[in-house]
Amino acid sequence: MAASVKQGRLRGKFMDEIGRKGRPGASSTPLRAARIQDVARLADVSTATVSRALATPDRVSPEARARVLEAIAQTGYVPNPAARTLRSQKTFMVLVVLPDLANTFFSKILRGIEETLFDAGYGMIISDLDGSPEKEAHFAAYTAAGRVDGAILLNGHLFGQSRDGKGTPAKINIPLVALCEAIPNAGIPQIEIDNRAAARQMTRYLASLGHARIAYVSGPAENVLEHERFQGYRDGLLAAGLSFDPELVLSGDFTLESGVRAGQELVARAERPTAVFCTSDEMAIGAVRTLRSAGLRVPEDISVAGFDDIEFAAAAQPALTTIHQPRRELGQAAATVLIDLLQGRETEKRIRLKTELVVRDSVAPPRA
Amino acid sequence: MAASVKQGRLRGKFMDEIGRKGRPGASSTPLRAARIQDVARLADVSTATVSRALATPDRVSPEARARVLEAIAQTGYVPNPAARTLRSQKTFMVLVVLPDLANTFFSKILRGIEETLFDAGYGMIISDLDGSPEKEAHFAAYTAAGRVDGAILLNGHLFGQSRDGKGTPAKINIPLVALCEAIPNAGIPQIEIDNRAAARQMTRYLASLGHARIAYVSGPAENVLEHERFQGYRDGLLAAGLSFDPELVLSGDFTLESGVRAGQELVARAERPTAVFCTSDEMAIGAVRTLRSAGLRVPEDISVAGFDDIEFAAAAQPALTTIHQPRRELGQAAATVLIDLLQGRETEKRIRLKTELVVRDSVAPPRA
DNA sequence: TGCCCTGATGTAATCGATTACATTTACTTT
DNA sequence: AAAGTAAATGTAATCGATTACATCAGGGCA
Structure with a gap:
């Protein structure tokens, strides 16, 4: 072995071999990227040792490791x-x-995911489903083909299934995690907030200020989040001793435009609620x-x-009183759970992050 | 070491599955994904023919192709x-x-990129640099290692270079495209809007309403976009016959907070401008x-x-008069150019998409 | 001394496709 | 009929790593 170490000393020559493609002079740019072979030759070890020096450093002698690292730096x-x-x-x-x-x-949320994945050495591929079944099929094939080790689903359903759980889910044999929109009965970890508790808290807060007629602007009917928030709204009314009035439920779909429509409907009403709880900020805005351009003051005439x-x-004007979702932390938590799964560790089946009621200027006590 | 024991288990099972190659009965779930070999055997052709049937269908006889497709469907x-x-x-x-x-x-923009890439059969990997040099180095290595065929840069500089062009750009030998923030002297295609012309248009518009003292809230000093917009601002003043007053230039960094600071400074001034041109909507908001909470009305007292x-x-309240950037189209254009490059087609070196002056409610003629 | 064990390393099979090159067949052309 | 050409297909090398298995040196122990 002493001999070969000595040989290693004269290894300057091998540098030439790497890019020898008959190109001119002292071009310093190797046309081909260096391969493990090149490193092995330069460090005077086998490719196996190079591989091990990187993957399991303690299974390689310190001397060999040093030579390998040196060769890697050089090439x-x-x-x-x-x-x-x-x-x-x-x-x-x-x-x-992602749905959109x-x-x-x-x-x-994406940023939270990205940074956590990055720190663990993982990259992030994004698929924007855009409501298209073809895209969905494509990405299902993607995962099946082994292009990724795992997936985080923010779209509320498995590949091949609709949101309500109808249809046969595609057989995906990699770890999955559901984020924000829970996927019932999928047997995969869920990272979410407690939507019901949060909606309950907001409803009770409004009631505590003295509001007795609290309208509710809903999300899309089929949405899991919507169901939970609606439950929370009813819980809140109940807890505050208020009765539920179906007249006060306006249907929306989380978009700003549906908030505008809800506003128009409220403006048109004879007997108006004193507070409106919208289940998304966009709808609230x-x-x-709409309420303001109809001459109503927020929050003086009506709280939102x-x-x-x-x-x-x-x-926003006025700054919105709302429920804060820890979005970055949600992303981080989902990524962390997925990484744990990928590395064979145990994980929690369900993580609920805390929300926070943020009091700003769009809510006030009703006029006496 | 429970983990390694567990692995041993799995492996054993795995081996069994492989071992029973000529497997009996109707086991419906193949644990291993089908390989090209399996398809070839089933279709009674060589792997080469399977590969060709997919990549270059017209170089394969119709019969063979049909058998291959059938086998693919089956497996x-x-x-x-x-x-x-x-x-x-x-x-x-x-x-x-992305910078952030x-x-x-x-x-x-991302959505525009994603949909275009998807249609062309490409996937999208996202890197959020987050101002971190390590992340940058990591992703430079990424591209060098051949993990992607090309890249779209929204961060205004090449790997290894700072925004002002200092530093040695990393040697990346894959096609690159700069989007939004142009990268001067990089020799790569640029997709952008005409920032200068757009800023000029807005400035002239404000002047045309009768504003003579038009303040300018800038972006970060080192930003290319900022330079162009500032030029456009001065162009506009000149074209409207107004003189440039350095007192009216407030420095910001595109963030909402810096808009708040600019607003505070304006409120504090004795002689106030009648209009403020902020070079980002966030700053304008x-x-x-700030102006409103100081008791000023927008646009009656001051236009923004x-x-x-x-x-x-x-x-926003009031709805913001602004310059519309076709963000989705920008993303689409960048992806299209990159795909052209990847497929060896000629591309334009510079694409400038049209902006649009959107008149809403935050700007009005000054009071007489 | 002889045997076994451990640590370090090397050899070569392997992952699953693409593709250069070889071969076969059928059909034209002279 | 011989030769040339084109179309269809097959054979096997190849991409560049990881890793099962083999080998070898040196140390501990009976």
Whole structure:
């Protein structure tokens, strides 16, 4: 072995071999990226040792390790991900499935996911389903083909299933995690907020200020979040000793436009509620806008509360009283759970992060 | 070491499955995904023919092709991306580099990118630089390692370079496209709006209403967009016959908070401008908020204009007069150019999409 | 001394596709 | 009929890593 170490000393020569493609002079740029072979030759070890020096450093002698690292630095070697994946069946990639990438609600969640994945050495592939079944089929095939090690679902249903659980879910044999919109009966970990408790809290808060007629602007009827929030609304009324009045439930779909429509309907009413609880900030902003342009003052004439605490909730006029969702933390938690699953650790089946009632200016006691 | 024991279990099972190759009965769930070999055997052709039937269908006889497709349907075969990439050196993945994923300005752009890439069969990997040099180095290595075929840069500089062009750009030998923030002298295609012309248009519009003292709230000093918009502001003043007054330039950084600060400074001034042109909607919203809470009416006492036309520009109170950026189209254009590059087609070196002056309620003629 | 064990390393099979090159067949052309 | 050409297909090398298995040196122990 002493001999070969000595040989290692004269290894300057091998540098030439790497890019020998008959190109001119002292071009410092190797046309081909360095492979593990090149590193092995330079460090005078086998490719197996190079691989081990990176994956399991303590199974390689300190001297060999040092030579390998030196050779890696010299060649600028970076392992080829395709080759690595082909052999080891690990991609170090995670798929994030979104119903709508343009929805600003998701951006901070995405950031939470991204940073956590990054720190664990994983990359993030994004799929924006955009309500398209073809895209969904495509991404189902994606996961099946082993392009990712796991997935985080923000869309409220499994591949091949509709939101209400109808249809046969595609057979996906990689770890999944549901984020924000829970997927009932899917047997996968859920990361979410306690929507019911949060809606209850807001309703009770409104009641505590003296509001007796509290309207509710709903999300889409089939939405899981909507169900929970509606339950919370009713819980809150009950707890405050108020009776539930179906007349006070307006249907929306979380969008600003549906908030505008709800506002119009309220304006048109003879007997108006004194407070409106919208289950999304966008709807609240739309409602406020409509109520104000009809000459009503918010909160003096009517209080409006939102849900989510999106970026512009604080900047809105008046600043919105709402339920704060820890979006970044939600993303981080989902990514953490998924990584745990990927690395074979135990995980919690359900994580509920705390929301917070944020009191700003759009809610006040009703006029006496 | 429970983990390794568990692994041993799994492995054993795994081996059994493989072992029973000529498997009996109607086991419906193949534990291993079908490989090209399985399809070839079933269709009674070679793997080469299967590969060709998918990649170049017209080089395969109709009969063979039909048998192959049938076999693929039966087995549920999906080509293994890692194997394909390893051999062909194509990943069908594109990296999108963002300065800040949580910034809502990017979400609609991302959607434009995603949908275009998807239609062309490419996937999207997102990197949120978050101002971190380590992340940048990591993603530079990423591209170098051949994990993606190309990249779209929204961060205004090349890997390894700072925004002002200092530093040695990392040697990246895949196609790149700069989106929104141009990268000067990088020799890569740029997709952007004409910031200068847009700022000029807004400034002239304000002047045309009779405003003579038009303040300007800037973006970060080192930002390319800021330079162009500032030029446009001065162009506009000149074209309207107004003189430039450095006193009217307030420095911001595109954030809502900096708009608030600018608003405070304006409120404190004895001689106030009659209009304020903020070079981002967020700053405009922040400024409006501050001005109003100081008792000034917008637009009656002071007009405020924005730039970008983000989601909430229309919902703000008052609705913001601003410059509309076609964000989705910007994303689409960038993705289209990149795909053209990837497929060896000629592309334009510079694409400038049209902006639009959107007149809403935050700007009005000055009081007489 | 002889045997076994451990740690370090090397050899080569393997992952699953693509594709250069070889081969076969059928059909034209002279 | 011989030769040339084109179309269809097959054979096997190849991409670049990981890793099962083999090998070997040196140390501990009976």
